Ligand SMILES: Nc1ncnc2c1ncn2[C@@H]1O[C@H](COP(=O)(O)OP(=O)(O)O)[C@@H](O)[C@H]1O
């Protein structure tokens with residue numbers, strides 16, 4: 325079975341891309357991590373269109389975990405999902421710290437855990453370091 | 454009195470710089486935010502030397518809040534502090550999510566709260582969004 | 583009283599003019615309790631909205647609203663993008679296929695929009711957001727014959743009421759008690775939107 | 790038995806050779822329960838350490854260790870940088886001004902190093918880190934006359950023991966139970982470090 329994929333949505337393209345760099349270093353086999361950062365114009369903000377495109381790329385039978393930074397990111401993520409009624413796998417939007425949560429999710433997904441188990445593991449994680 | 458400053462230490466220069474971009478947008482008057490991301494060689498990792506230089510820049514009577522992403526960052530931060538016995542203000546290394554915590558700290562520091570009050574506000578914040 | 587698709591289009595054009603004119607003021611409001619981009623966001627979104635409607639002879643009110651919704655979703659960038667976008671999208675569903683709606687049908691569209699904003703923002707009345715203008719306007723159009731000056735007054739008073747509220751949602755919520763005594767930027771842009779509606783409807787009647 | 794600053798320098802040179810030779814293996818270990826850079830980190834750090842010691846006629850053991858510590862801190866990049874750096878720095882304090890140390894003084898340096906690692910990493914014995922090699926080695930040098938082959942054996946067995954441990958600190962802790970049955974990369978590089986010490990001391994005695 326395909327492993328769960330991860331999508332990172334930040335108001336800043338640099339943050340989103342940096343998180344992908346950081347977790348790619350853990351080189352989890354077959355865990356795909358995608359970034360959707362900034363607005364279409366490259367400014368600070370989020371873009372439902374960008375997120376939609378990335379969710380379509382990330383979609384697969386393993387499902388997708390979505391991490392975001394602040395407020396409007398989650399609104400655009402949910403809006404993008406509303407526009408994508410026919411995804412193959414499940415999608416979990418995670419209320420977790422974007423950097424630390426993504427790190428844990430990539431490790432857990434790399435172990436081949438199913439979407440729900442990965443989400444559970446992220447929720448269980450204590451984020452006071 | 455000077456407002457508290459903020460230092461963001463990430464394994465990724467992009468993450469650290471992106472966080473500065475994100476919070477600079479809130480344009481808090483007089484809250485200085487500095488980034489120390491990546492190794493000297495520009496790779497994923499942290500650098501005690503970079504952190505030391507940034508802590509010296511950030512230092513002032515308002516004190517400094519330090520946010521970091523994962524493990525080794527905090528070790529290098531503490532090591533850098535050991536090498537800086539004569540800072541003017543206090544330093545608080547925060548066990549908080551790096552993106553979300555920095556955001557809250559910049560807003561709170563912008564209100565003119567003292568270092569300890571800002572740290573308290575960050576700790577009080579619930580990071581389940 | 584009925585509302586036509588020509589009036590809906592004029593509404594959007596007049597809203598754009600107001601967003602352009604008040605761009606700096608909206609951003610100033612957002613500066614105090616947010617990130618200072620609300621005017622920039624709204625001005626860009628509505629500018630693009632009218633650009634794409636300009637040469638379009640669409641008569642279907644639903645299609646006009648849907649086009650505006652998609653443009654706002656794509657171009658606004660901030661929280662207000664998905665919020666106004668969802669509001670317009672939900673209204674467009676109610677007005678689909680119509681060139682003119684009754685007062686009751688119009689209210690149904692606004693009701694759907696309000697539900698959409700609530701779901702999207704997980705917000706409630708009193709949270710110092712644009713909902714604190716949309717909900718009073720909804721109650722007005724549900725219960726009264728639409729009198730333009732009354733509509734503007736309702737929206738304006740509702741907007742002014744946000745100064746007494748403490749933000750619970752969005753960036754302003756980080757400011758906690760400090761957000762109190764400031765107007766909510768989203769509430770202000772919603773007031774402009776409904777003022778534009780009032781004027782769009784007035785002109786039509788005069789003409 | 791005494792240890793001279795020439796032996797300390799040879800120690801660092803031999804450690805560098807071992808880090809270069811085992812670079813890929815260390816990274817492979819780190820791949821399984823970390824981010825796969827431990828060999829890269831250690832090889833770079835020790836390479837730079839010997840570069841800066843090469844043309845240096847320093848006779849003070851403390852100064853040699855301090856120079857190595859500062860280079861490791863600057864050049865390693867990963868968690869192992871501040872950890873080895875702090876260890877060497879604490880040892881350098883104990884050996885400051887000495888060109889030769891007694892077995893007891895040597896043990897005092899290793900003890901200070903272990904305390905430094907514990908403080909820096911907030912870690913304890915049994916947490917599947919380099920401490921699980923450093924602490925048994927400390928106990929060995931505190932209680933036995935330093936016999937090179939015995940020192941190597943102590944470090945090797947301690948390193949092998951990390952396979953049975955579950956990581957509680959560092960990146961490997963994210964792997965939870967899955968970290969069990971893998972060797973800890975930091976424990977392995979520490980084993981290499983003490984094997985180099987054993988060899989540095991042996992050669993001196995032969996020569
Ligand atoms: N969760 C929410 N629910 C309802 N309205 C919200 C929410 N979050 C923000 N808003 C509205 O959006 C406005 C801010 O919009 P804008 O500045 O464009 O977005 P951003 O905060 O992303 O920069 C606020 O003044 C408020 O009215």
Ligand SMILES: Nc1ncnc2c1ncn2[C@@H]1O[C@H](COP(=O)(O)OP(=O)(O)O)[C@@H](O)[C@H]1O
Nearest residue numbers: 525827867868869910912918919958959974975
């Ligand atoms: N908190 C800690 N305390 C003690 N040792 C640690 C700690 N964190 C990591 N280590 C050690 O560091 C090693 C990993 O080093 P390295 O791969 O160079 O750093 P990073 O994990 O930053 O990539 C681990 O195998 C472990 O022995």
Ligand SMILES: [Mg+2]
Nearest residue numbers: 616617619620
């Ligand atoms: Mg804003």
Ligand SMILES: [Mg+2]
Nearest residue numbers: 369617619660
């Ligand atoms: Mg914004």
Ligand SMILES: [Mg+2]
Nearest residue numbers: 823824826827
């Ligand atoms: Mg590593």
Ligand SMILES: [Mg+2]
Nearest residue numbers: 498824826867
């Ligand atoms: Mg590393």
